[in-house]
Amino acid sequence: MPNAAASNKPPRRERSPTRQFVVGLARAFGGALIFSLPIFMTLEMWHLGFYADRLRLAVLLVVMIPVLVGLSHYSGFEPTFEWREDVVDAFVAYAVGFIAAFVVLALFGELRPGMPWDEIAGKLALQAVPGSVGALLAESQLGIKDEQPEEDVENCTHTGELFLMLVGALFLALSVAPTEEIILIACRISAVQGVALAMVSLIVMHVFVYAMEFRGQASIPEGTPHWSLLVRYTVPGYALALLSSMYLLWTFGRTEGNAPEHLAMATVVLGFPASIGAAAARLMI
Amino acid sequence: MSASTEKKTAAKKSHLADIPLVEWIIGAAGLMIVAVAVGVLVREAVAGDKSPPDVKLTVEAIAPLRNGYLVKVRAENEGGEAAARVAIEVELLNQTQVVEKTETQFEYLPAHSTREAGVFFTGDPREGELRLRALGFEAP
Numbered sequence: 001m002p003n004a005a006a007s008n009k010p011p012r013r014e015r016s017p018t019r020q021f022v023v024g025l026a027r028a029f030g031g032a033l034i035f036s037l038p039i040f041m042t043l044e045m046w047h048l049g050f051y052a053d054r055l056r057l058a059v060l061l062v063v064m065i066p067v068l069v070g071l072s073h074y075s076g077f078e079p080t081f082e083w084r085e086d087v088v089d090a091f092v093a094y095a096v097g098f099i100a101a102f103v104v105l106a107l108f109g110e111l112r113p114g115m116p117w118d119e120i121a122g123k124l125a126l127q128a129v130p131g132s133v134g135a136l137l138a139e140s141q142l143g144i145k146d147e148q149p150e151e152d153v154e155n156c157t158h159t160g161e162l163f164l165m166l167v168g169a170l171f172l173a174l175s176v177a178p179t180e181e182i183i184l185i186a187c188r189i190s191a192v193q194g195v196a197l198a199m200v201s202l203i204v205m206h207v208f209v210y211a212m213e214f215r216g217q218a219s220i221p222e223g224t225p226h227w228s229l230l231v232r233y234t235v236p237g238y239a240l241a242l243l244s245s246m247y248l249l250w251t252f253g254r255t256e257g258n259a260p261e262h263l264a265m266a267t268v269v270l271g272f273p274a275s276i277g278a279a280a281a282r283l284m285i
Numbered sequence: 286m287s288a289s290t291e292k293k294t295a296a297k298k299s300h301l302a303d304i305p306l307v308e309w310i311i312g313a314a315g316l317m318i319v320a321v322a323v324g325v326l327v328r329e330a331v332a333g334d335k336s337p338p339d340v341k342l343t344v345e346a347i348a349p350l351r352n353g354y355l356v357k358v359r360a361e362n363e364g365g366e367a368a369a370r371v372a373i374e375v376e377l378l379n380q381t382q383v384v385e386k387t388e389t390q391f392e393y394l395p396a397h398s399t400r401e402a403g404v405f406f407t408g409d410p411r412e413g414e415l416r417l418r419a420l421g422f423e424a425p
Contacts, residue, residue, distance in 0.1 A: 158308050183393050187367035187425040191330035198323050232308045236315030242322055259397035261333065262367075264325035271322075 028093060031138020032100040032131040035171075039130045040104045044178040048252055049123030056251045057125050063247075064129055068093055071136045071167050074160070075285045089136070097131030098124055133171045137284065161282070162236055168281025169241040170248070173274035177248040186266040194265050201241070201268075201275040206234040208279035241274035242267055334365025334396065342373060342417035345401065353407045356387075358417065360402065362394040368422035369393050375404045376416040384408055393425065 039045055068090035073083070101124050105111045111120055176182060189197075209229055246267045249255050255263060345357040356375060362368060371391040377384045387404040394400055 158305075158311075162311070180392075183395075184369075184425055187369065187393055187395055191326045191333055194326040195323060195330060198319070198326065202319070228304070231312040231316065232304070235319055236311050239315035239318035242318060257399035257401075258395055261325055261329040262395035262398055264322050264329075268322060268326065 025092070025096070027138045028096045028135035029100055031136070032096050032134040033104070035134030035137055036097075036100070036127070036130040036175075037104070039175045039178075040101065040127055041108070042175075042178060044180060045126060046105075046110050046123060048178050049126050050119040051253075052122065052126065052251070053253055054118075054122070056253070057122060060129060060251050061125055064094075064132065065090060067167055067170065068132055068136060070163050071133065071285070074164060075136055090132075093132040093135040094128060096135040097128035097133075100131045100135075101127035130171070130174050133167070133174075137171075158232065161233060162240060164281045164285055165237040165278035166240045166244060168277035168279070168284065169237075169244045169274040170277075171281075172277025173241070173245050173248050173270055176273050177245070177254075177270055178252050182249075182266055182270050183254060185269045186262060189265070189269075191261070191265070194268050197272055198268050201272050202234060202238050205238055205241075205275050205279040206230060208282070209233045209237070212282055237278050238271070238275050241278045242271045245270035245274045336365040338362050338366050338368035338371075338394065338396075338422055339364035340368070340371055340373075340394065340419035340422075342419060344415055344417070347410050349409075350405070353405055354410055355403050355405060356410055356415065357401060357403050358389075359399060360391055360394060360419070361399045362396055365396050367393065367395045367425050369425035371422045372420040373402070374418050374420055376418075377406055377408060377410050378414045378416055379412075384413060388420070394422070 069083070069086045072086040072089040072093065102111065105123060105127065110123065206229070210226070246255070246263070249263075249266055249270060254266065258266070339362065341361045341363050343359050343361075345359045348355045348357070358373065358375065360371065360373065362371075369392065371394050372388060373390065374386065374388045376386050385406050385408055387406060389402050389404050391400045391402055
């Protein structure tokens with residue numbers, strides 16, 4: 001189908017590769033701003049910039065590299081066909097994230113001359129992570145869809161689907177994980193409400209997964225039984241949402257000294273936005 | 286029953302047989318992770334501790350600073366309910382006389398969890414006796 005549509009398309013204006021790259025870069029900055037402004041303006045994120053464990057921040061930056069490479073493969077500001085290009089794009093996205101974070105934080109007076117280097121580096125590194133994901137998401141949201149190598153997303157494998165879910169979970173959870181509200185909600189609600197929240201997360205995710213089936217995805221043939229989709233996509237997807245939630249709570253130092261039941265509660269609370277992000281990732285990318 | 290139903294089930298079976306084993310393994314792993322998370326919460330809902338916040342305070346360490354001393358305090362909520370804004374008071378006693386008094390607070394103290402804080406003294410707390418007391422809390 002995409003091939004037939006492609007052949008009917010009117011011829012596009014020829015653009016030089018440099019111009020294409022510059023336009024892509026501008027979009028990337030736009031994406032970094034649109035997707036990350038809420039988190040650029042979050043008090044806890046500024047504080048975490050200086051008190052978050054340095055080693056955990058470094059781990060987060062490294063963990064995000066393969067995530068960005070994979071995301072660039074499925075989306076990204078340049079149509080990529082090769083892994084080497086994806087790696088380059090991932091680092092360009094990181095650079096965009098860092099620069100966008102620097103400009104915005106400097107404008108807000110969160111970065112001032114005379115601040116210790118350690119604090120500046122911490123704040124930038126932390127904010128660059130959501131910024132870089134936003135930069136890569138920009139293309140699929142702000143770009144012209146026709147320029148995308150659509151086969152990439154359409155013929156997504158099972159692993160690819162789960163990977164996109166992981167990216168969506170990390171991205172949405174990242175924007176709320178540092179806030180105090182996660183801990184507050186986890187302290188406030190009862191275990192029964194926690195279980196209900198987990199069930200609602202699963203149901204919402206499954207609705208998204210099921211809706212995807214109707215789009216006739218290659219990886220999910222029509223007529224696949226419900227329970228098969230549930231076990232192969234929804235449940236592992238929710239498990240990924242929970243794992244990425246727990247990972248982010250650990251990164252931001254929210255796991256220390258907590259009883260298992262409180263940790264499970266905080267994970268399920270953060271797992272709610274994470275699961276929505278995971279479920280919606282497929283529609284966004 | 287009918288041939289068409291048989292055909293249908295056969296088609297279903299062959300479709301399921303086409304799915305690689307690894308997808309089922311990942312599914313099983315996911316099921317386990319979700320079951321653990323939900324299991325912990327269900328256990329808490331059914332047999333969880335419902336007792337009010339009960340704060341146990343201990344002195345973790347005393348460190349001399351440039352101008353005075355730092356006393357690191359560890360708070361453990363032994364109760365089954367979470368507490369917010371837990372205010373504590375630390376008194377330095379010389380025999381029975383209160384020489385110095387400081388206070389601080391813990392933002393959140395979830396059930397059966399621990400948090401750390403510090404209070405400053407000008408006199409050496411190692412030469413006297415420290416008395417720690419939780420003053421109160423707010424229900425989160």
